[in-house]
Amino acid sequence: xxxxxIASERIIQGNKLECAVCKNDTFWERQTLMNTPGMTFLGxxxxxxxxQNYICDHCGYVHWFLNK
Numbered sequence: 001x002x003x004x005x006i007a008s009e010r011i012i013q014g015n016k017l018e019c020a021v022c023k024n025d026t027f028w029e030r031q032t033l034m035n036t037p038g039m040t041f042l043g044x045x046x047x048x049x050x051x052q053n054y055i056c057d058h059c060g061y062v063h064w065f066l067n068k
Contacts, residue, residue, distance in 0.1 A: 004028070005028035005029070005030075006028065007026040007027055007028045007057035008026055008027070008028075009025055009026060009027075010027050010029070010054050012065065017054060017063065019056040019058065019059060019061055019063075020061060020063070021056065021059050021061040022056060022058050022059040022061070024056050024057060024058035024059065026056075026057040026058070027054035027055055027056055027057060027063070028054075028055050028057060029052065029053060029054050029055070030053045030055065031050050031051065031052055031053065032050065032051050032053050032064075049066065051064050051065060051066050052064075052065045052066075053065075
């Protein structure tokens with residue numbers, strides 16, 4: 001069985017992240033590729049931009065931040 005990631009407080013540009021839905025303040029994180037149809041068609045999904053996701057440990061709401 002896969003273990004659940006460890007949740008913790010997150011700071012985004014100097015501000016403490018708070019869930020937009022339930023106001024919880026602990027999140028676990030993952031990265032997601034921002035796939036586009038053109039890059040997928042060409043088999044170049046790996047070249048798409050990535051987004052950082054913070055998932056609320058209480059309600060599961062996913063907050064997306066684009067890595068620039």
